[in-house]
Amino acid sequence: MNPAFSANPLTDLDQLTQYPFMVNALAAGTIVAVIAALVGWFVVLRRESFVCHTLSVMSFPGASGAALAGLPLASGYFVFAVGGALAIAFGSRVSGRRSATQESAVVGTVGAVALGLGFLFLSLYGGILESVETLLFGSFVGISRGQVETLLVVALLAAAVLAAVGRPLFYASVDEQAASADGVPVRALSIVFLVLLGLAVAAIAQIVGVLLTFALLVAPAATAQLLTTRLRWSLALSVALAVLETWVALTLSYFTNEALGFCVTTIALVLYAAARLHRGLRR
C-alpha cells in the first residue's frame, strides 16, 4: 500500500478508511482524544501534569509485570495505574495538606521505582527490546474491534464519574481552602480524581503508548485554558482541539509514514505555542 495525498478531500477520506485497521485507529483515536481532553482539563487546572506523566509511566511495569505473570496485559496496566495513584495520593500530603515539596518528591520516586520494577520484570521475562519501543511509543496499527469497545466502556465510565464530581472537584481545584471550609470533602475528591486519572491513563496508554499519553492529556487542555477563561467554552475547546489534533496527526502519519507520536506532539506544541503567543500579544 502506498497512499498518496491528493488535493481532493473525498479521495483522501476514501484512502484513509480503505483498511479496517485505520477505521479502528480513527475510532479509538477519537474516543481517546475526548476522554483525554476531559480528564486533562482538570489535570491542567490542578497543575498535576507531573502526576499524569508518572501515572502513564505505570503502564510499563504494568505490562511487563503482567507478561511475566502470564496475565492479560490490560490487567497489569490497571493494577499499577491505580496502585500508583493511591501511593501518590497518600504520600504527597504532609499533616493533611498538599505540600508542593513532598508531592514533587513522592511523584518522582513513584515514577522511578515503577520504571526500575518494569526494567526488572522485563529482564526476568527475557523480553525483546522492540516490544519496549511499542510499549513506550504506542502503535495505532494493531487496534482490534474489541479494544475499541473496551476503550468506549472506560471512557463512558470516566465521563460519568467526572459528571458526578465535576462541580465540587472544580471548586476544590480552584480554591482548596475555601472549598474545605465550605464542607467539600477535598481529600476524598483528590483521591477519587487521581484514581480516575490512573484508569483513564491506563486505557489511553494501551493505545498511544506510555510516553505520549500525556501529550494528549495536557496540551489541548492547556491551550484551551490559555484561550478562554469561560468554563464551558474552555472544556468544549479542549475536547475539540484534542479530537482535531488526533485526526490531523493520524492523517499526516498515514500519508507521510512519520511516527504518529511525533505528529501528535508537534501539532500539540505548535497550537500551544500559538495560544501563548496570542495571549502575550493581547497584553
Added chain:
Amino acid sequence: MFALPFVRNALLAGSLIAIASGLLGYFIVLRAQVFAGDALSHVAFTGALAAAAAGVDLRIGLFAATVATALLFAALGERARADDVSVGVAFAWILGLGVLFLDLFNASSSGGSGIVGARALFGSIFGLSGGEATLAAAVALVLIAATLAIARPLLFVSLDPAVAIARGVPARLLGSVFLVLVGADAAEATQAVGALLLLGLLAAPAGAAHRLTASPYVGMALSAGLALASVWIGIALSYRIAPLPPSSSIVLVAGAFYALSFAASPRRLAGVLRWMR
C-alpha cells in the same frame, strides 16, 4: 567483587554521580522542580538518539540536548522556574522528537538501535570502560563543586524569593544556572543509571532528607549520603543476584530509603539518638 575492573569503574563513576545527584536533588525537591528534572532526564534520551542518528559521539548529544532544554525551561518560567504545564508540553514534544530520531536511526542502520535505545533509557553502569568512568567522575566532581559554590544564595532564593530579590540576589540567573547544572547531571547520570531511572537518584534521597531534617546543610549531606548508599547497596545487590539489573536495584534501594523515611519521623529519630547516647 572489588578485584573486577568493571565493578571498580561502576563504583567510581556511580559514587560521584550519586553525590552530585543527591546534592542537586535536595534543591530540586526544595524548589518542587522534580518534574523539570524528570523532563531533563528524558531529554537526554532524545539527545542520545539524535547523536546516534547523526552518527556523532553519544555524549555530545546528551549534553547539548539537556543543557539547551534547561535554558529553555529557564526562559519559559518566571524567575527561571518553569511551571508544570509548559514543562509538560515542551517535554511531550521532545519525546515525540525522540521517536522521530529513533525512526531515522532505524532507517539509517539495520539493527543495533535496540541496544542504543536500551542503553540510553536504562543505562549500563557495569558497561563503563576505565576512561569513561574517569571522565564521568571528573564531570561529576565539577558539578558537585559548582553546586556547593552556589548553595548559599540558591538556598536563600528558594526559601524566600521576595526577600532574596530585595537583597539583590540574582534570582533569575541562579535559577538558570541551577537548571543547567541539573541538565548536565542528567546527561551525566544517563550513562550510569539511564535516562528513565535518574529520577530515583534525584527525587528519592532528597525527599527522604527533607522528611528527616529541616536543617538545610544537614539535609544536603543526608541527601548525598543516601544517594551514595543507594548506589553502593544497589551495585552490591545486583552483583550478587544475577537477574537484577543494576539500574533497577539502585532505584529500588533509593525508593526503599524514602519509604522508610515515612516511618521514621524526626521526633522518633531524635528519640533513637538520645537513647544511643
